[in-house]
Amino acid sequence: MSFSLSAAGVRVVLLDIEGTTTPIDFVYGTLFPFARQRVQTYLDAAASVDPEIEGAVEDLHKQHEQDAAAGQMPPGWLDQPGDARIPSAVAYIHWLMDCDRKSRPLKVVQGKIWEQGYRAGTLHGEVYPDVPSAFRRWSAHGARMGIYSSGSVLAQQLLFAHSTAGDLTPFLRWHFDTSVGAKMEAASYQHIADTIPASPSAILFISDVAGELAAAAAAGLQTLLCVRQSEERSARPEPSRGAGSGRFPVIHTFDDVLA
Ligand SMILES: [Mg+2]
Secondary structure (H helix, E strand, O other), X not given: OOEEHHHHOOOEEEEOOEOOOEOHHHHHHHHHHHHHHHHHHHHHHHOOOOHHHHHHHHHHHHHHXXXXXXXXXXXXXXXXXXXXXHHHHHHHHHHXXXXXXXXXXXXXXXXXXXXXXXXXXXXXXXXXXXXXXXHHHHHHOOXXXXXXXXXXXXXXXXXXXXXXXXXXXXXXXEEEOHHHOOOOOHHHHHHHHHHXXXXXXXXXXXXXXXXXXXXXXXXXXXXXEEOOHHHHHOOOOOOOOOOOHHHOOEEOOHHHEEO
């Protein structure tokens, strides 16, 4: 289908990243392995000099104690001698990544490692080829754009600042992560509409996950389900688009979203 922002009265386009602006495989096949391979070296160098990393290691330790108490069997954590702490944190971080756990201190560490890679030019944020032209088209029409992703705001900004198509951050006025609430909850979208601020019906949310669209629609936002052909063919089981995806108008590329 094709969708017209002006015909629908859309002033703000709110975008998901994984599976919408960016192949899911970039996250699982590039970003996560990049952080995983460098976490030991990074913590060795940064843990004693960067207070934010020191705090993240502290938080990881607390989270480890909770996981152990809950019988989740994370790898062991040694705090003594002092230099056993970093290998313990590394093993726990690898374990959290294997479990695909959404953990705030894990995201802090990953974000810092990615930042280093992006700034060094060894990492580039992948976007689908139709994304930069859509940003130009929509913004020329006066629409403004924002991101709502489970990746941290820092990770979002880095991805778009160092994208394969250059710096796309001038197009992005807002960045939201799960600190505003979960993506499957209507209250999160209400909060975003209040923050922007725009009336919910003037905001179009585009995502590849029907459950997120259902939450956005419940808050009064307009919605489009983005079904990328590459993801349809992919054997990867997740994220499941979920039941109810037939409720939402479908686009396959941002070329379908006219100004
Ligand atoms: Mg997604």
